[in-house]
Amino acid sequence: MLSALLLQAGMSLTTARTPAGVGGPVSGYWPVMVFFAVAVVFPVLPVVLGRFVRPNLYGEAKMRPYECGIDPTTEAHDRFTVRFYIVAMLFLVFDVETIFLLPWAIIFMGDDFSFTKFALLEMFFFIGILVVGYYYAWRKGALEWA
Amino acid sequence: MFSLLFAPPNFVDDLLLKLFSQETVNFVVWPFIQIGAVITLIAVWALYASYLERKISAFMQARLGPMRVGKWGLLQPIADAVKLLTKEDLMPERADPYIFRFAPYIAVAATFLTFSVVPFAPNWGVITDVNIGLLLVLAVSSVGVLALILAGWSSNSKYALLGGLRSSAQMVSYEVSMGLSLVGALMFARTLSLSGIVGAQASDSVWFFLYQPLAFAIFFVSGIAENNRAPFDLPEAESELVAGFHTEYSGMRWSLFFMAEYAAMVVVAGVATTVFLGGWYFPGVLRLAGGYNNLYVFLSLFVFVVKCAVLLYLYFWFRWTFPRYRYDQLMDLGWKWLIPASLLNIVWTGLTVFTVQALDGWNNIKTIESLKGAPNLARGLNLTATGKGVAIALGWAGLLVAALFLAAVNWRSRDFNLKKQRRQVRLVDVPKGKPAVATTAATGEG
Numbered sequence: 001m002l003s004a005l006l007l008q009a010g011m012s013l014t015t016a017r018t019p020a021g022v023g024g025p026v027s028g029y030w031p032v033m034v035f036f037a038v039a040v041v042f043p044v045l046p047v048v049l050g051r052f053v054r055p056n057l058y059g060e061a062k063m064r065p066y067e068c069g070i071d072p073t074t075e076a077h078d079r080f081t082v083r084f085y086i087v088a089m090l091f092l093v094f095d096v097e098t099i100f101l102l103p104w105a106i107i108f109m110g111d112d113f114s115f116t117k118f119a120l121l122e123m124f125f126f127i128g129i130l131v132v133g134y135y136y137a138w139r140k141g142a143l144e145w146a
Numbered sequence: 147m148f149s150l151l152f153a154p155p156n157f158v159d160d161l162l163l164k165l166f167s168q169e170t171v172n173f174v175v176w177p178f179i180q181i182g183a184v185i186t187l188i189a190v191w192a193l194y195a196s197y198l199e200r201k202i203s204a205f206m207q208a209r210l211g212p213m214r215v216g217k218w219g220l221l222q223p224i225a226d227a228v229k230l231l232t233k234e235d236l237m238p239e240r241a242d243p244y245i246f247r248f249a250p251y252i253a254v255a256a257t258f259l260t261f262s263v264v265p266f267a268p269n270w271g272v273i274t275d276v277n278i279g280l281l282l283v284l285a286v287s288s289v290g291v292l293a294l295i296l297a298g299w300s301s302n303s304k305y306a307l308l309g310g311l312r313s314s315a316q317m318v319s320y321e322v323s324m325g326l327s328l329v330g331a332l333m334f335a336r337t338l339s340l341s342g343i344v345g346a347q348a349s350d351s352v353w354f355f356l357y358q359p360l361a362f363a364i365f366f367v368s369g370i371a372e373n374n375r376a377p378f379d380l381p382e383a384e385s386e387l388v389a390g391f392h393t394e395y396s397g398m399r400w401s402l403f404f405m406a407e408y409a410a411m412v413v414v415a416g417v418a419t420t421v422f423l424g425g426w427y428f429p430g431v432l433r434l435a436g437g438y439n440n441l442y443v444f445l446s447l448f449v450f451v452v453k454c455a456v457l458l459y460l461y462f463w464f465r466w467t468f469p470r471y472r473y474d475q476l477m478d479l480g481w482k483w484l485i486p487a488s489l490l491n492i493v494w495t496g497l498t499v500f501t502v503q504a505l506d507g508w509n510n511i512k513t514i515e516s517l518k519g520a521p522n523l524a525r526g527l528n529l530t531a532t533g534k535g536v537a538i539a540l541g542w543a544g545l546l547v548a549a550l551f552l553a554a555v556n557w558r559s560r561d562f563n564l565k566k567q568r569r570q571v572r573l574v575d576v577p578k579g580k581p582a583v584a585t586t587a588a589t590g591e592g
C-alpha cells in the first residue's frame with residue numbers, strides 16, 4: 001500500500017549545484033573547511049565575550065570538586081575497571097572492519113548486477129572470519145559486563 | 147518578489163558572478179551564506195529544544211510546563227541563555243586547565259561540522275557534496291567521544307570521570323552497529339555521497355526504509371544511544387552520577403555541551419532521514435512546484451524538516467516511554483543484539499540482491515529493467531515493480547529472521563560463562579528442591 005503510494009512519482013534526479021568543470025574531489029572540501037572555522041568560532045565567541053558580563057570571584061569552597069558536599073579525600077584519577085579497555089579494543093577491531101565493508105557495499109551491485117556472485121561469496125568469507133573472532137570474544141566473556 | 151519563487155534555483159549566481167569568480171562563488175560565497183543560515187538554525191533549535199523538551203514532557207505528564215516568561219513561556223529559552231551567559235565560569239581545583247577549557251569546543255565543533263555534508267534540499271540546500279559524505283559524518287561525529295572523555299578526565303571529579311568513561315564506552319559500542327547498519331542501505335545506494343543517496347531513492351521513488359527496515363531500527367536505536375538520550379542516558383544518570391561528565395562545568399561552557407547534545411540529535415535525525423527516509427524527496431513535490439524552481443527547493447526543505455521533526459519527536463517520546471537501562475543491559479544490547487543484527491542485515495541484504503538477480507528471467511518474471519542506455523551513477527536500481535516488491539518483501543522478512551536469529555543466539559549463549567563456573571563450583575549435599583547454601587569446601591566451614 002505504502003509502496004504503491006511511493007511508486008507513483010516523477011523522476012526528479014538532481015545533482016548538487018556544482019557546474020561542470022568545477023568542484024573536483026579536493027575543492028569540494030573547501031566549504032567543509034569554512035564550516036570548520038565557523039564551527040570553532042561559534043562556541044569560542046560567547047565564552048570569550050561572556051568574560052565581560054560574568055562575575056569572577058574566587059572562593060575556596062567553590063573550587064572544590066563536587067562530591068555531595070563532602071570534601072574529597074583522594075584524587076579522582078584513580079584506577080578503574082579493565083572492562084573499559086576491553087570495550088575499546090573490541091571497538092577498534094569492529095570499526096576498522098566497518099571501514100572495509102563500506103567500499104564493498106558500494107561496488108556490490110555494480111552498475112549492471114554483474115559482480116554480485118563473486119562479491120557475495122567474498123562477503124560471506126569476510127564476515128565468516130569476523131564471526132569466528134566475535135564468537136571467540138563472546139565465549140571468552142569479553143562481551144560480559146557484570 | 148513572488149516571481150523569485152518560480153525562478154530557477156541558481157538565479158543569485160548571475161548576480162554573484164559579476165562580483166566574484168566562479169570558484170569563489172561556489173566554494174566561498176555560497177557556503178558562507180548557507181553556513182550562516184545553518185548555524186543560526188541549529189543555534190535556535192538548541193535553544194528551543196530545551197523548551198520543547200520541557201513542554202512535551204509536561205504535556206505527557208498532564209502538566210503545563212514553563213508558562214511564566216512570555217506567552218506560553220516562549221521566551222523561557224532566551225531567559226535561560228541570558229542567565230547562562232552571566233553565570234560564573236568555574237573550574238575545580240587541580241583540574242587540567244587547558245583540557246577542561248578546550249573540551250566543550252571539541253564537542254560543539256565536531257557536532258556542527260557534520261552539518262556541512264547533510265543535504266537539506268536540492269540545489270542550494272546542499273552546502274557541499276563530497277563523495278565520501280557518509281564516511282565524513284561517521285568520522286567527525288565520533289570525534290565527539292573525545293570531548294566527553296576529555297571533559298570527564300580533566301575535571302578531577304569522581305562523578306565526572308565515571309560519567310566520561312561510561313559515556314565513551316557506550317558511544318564507542320554503539321558506533322559499531324551504527325556504521326554496520328548503514329552498509330545495508332549503501333548496497334542499494336551505491337554511493338557514499340549523501341546527495342547521491344537521496345538521488346538514488348528519488349529516482350526509484352522507494353525509500354530505503356522499505357528495503358531496510360531492520361537497518362533503520364538498528365541505526366535509530368544506536369543513534370539514541372550515541373546521543374546519550376533516554377533510555378540510554380547512563381552517563382547522565384542523575385540518580386547515581388549527578389550529571390556525568392559535565393558535573394563540574396558551569397555557565398556558558400556547560401551550555402556548550404548542552405548545545406552539542408541537541409545538535410547531535412539533529413545530526414542523527416538528519417542522517418537517518420537522508421539515508422533511510424528519502425531525505426528531501428517526497429513523491430509529487432516536483433509536480434506541485436511546477437518544475438525545478440526555487441519553490442521546489444523550499445518545499446523539499448520543508449519535507450526534510452518535517453521528516454527530521456518526526457524523528458526528533460520520537461526522541462522526546464522515548465524518553466518518557468522507556469525506563470533507563472542498567473549498564474550491563476546496555477552493553478548487552480549493543481554487543482550481543484545490535485551488532486549480530488547488523489551483520490545479519492548485511493548478509494540478508496546481499497542474499498536479497500542475489501535473489502532479485504536470480505529471479506530475473508525465471509518463469510518469465512522480470513525483476514531488472516533493461517540496462518541499455520541507462521544513465522550513469524546516482525540513479526535508481528533499475529528494478530521493475532516486481533523486483534522492488536521482492537526486495538521490499540525480503541527486507542521486511544529480514545525483521546522476522548533477525549528476531550528469530552538473535553533470540554536463538556542469545557538463548558544458546560546465555561550460559562557461555564555460567565557453564566565454566568558450574569564446572570568450578572560444586573554444589574555438595576544440596577537437598578533437591580531446596581535453595582543451595584554457599585559453602586567453602588576447602589576450609590570445611592559452614
